[in-house]
Amino acid sequence: MCDLFVGTWKLISSENFEDYMRELGVGFATRKMAGVAKPNVIICTNGDVITIRTESTFKNTEISFKLGEEFEETTADDRKVKSIITLDNGSLIQVQKWDGKETTLIRKLVDGKLVVECTMNKITCTRVYETA
Numbered sequence: 001m002c003d004l005f006v007g008t009w010k011l012i013s014s015e016n017f018e019d020y021m022r023e024l025g026v027g028f029a030t031r032k033m034a035g036v037a038k039p040n041v042i043i044c045t046n047g048d049v050i051t052i053r054t055e056s057t058f059k060n061t062e063i064s065f066k067l068g069e070e071f072e073e074t075t076a077d078d079r080k081v082k083s084i085i086t087l088d089n090g091s092l093i094q095v096q097k098w099d100g101k102e103t104t105l106i107r108k109l110v111d112g113k114l115v116v117e118c119t120m121n122k123i124t125c126t127r128v129y130e131t132a
Contacts, residue, residue: 009041010040013127021077049065059076
């Protein structure tokens with residue numbers, strides 16, 4: 001099922017990203033730099049290990065994980081979080097937890113595009129990618 005996500009995706013639209021980053025506690029300068037970045041996301045699999053690499057002029061990040069297994073992650077804004085990613089109803093659901101806080105990232109395919117919905121508290125950001 002994860003094979004449908006495999007490929008290189010480029011950002012084509014982003015809604016409410018600044019508000020989402022503010023809710024995460026990201027500082028002003030980092031929000032401004034991240035807000036103008038147009039990242040590519042590369043998703044690949046090797047057996048049961050999934051790798052998601054995000055590349056931009058702002059910062060590159062990479063996570064490798066097995067579905068349902070918690071792992072430590074340093075986010076693009078340098079938060080140290082514990083993440084777990086599951087596959088639910090065709091969507092990759094990622095929950096990040098740190099310092100008593102929590103955010104959820106839902107990656108799903110809609111009309112051939114990768115749609116990522118990031119939610120913290122009542123703030124939701126939607127970022128849409130198409131195949132590169």
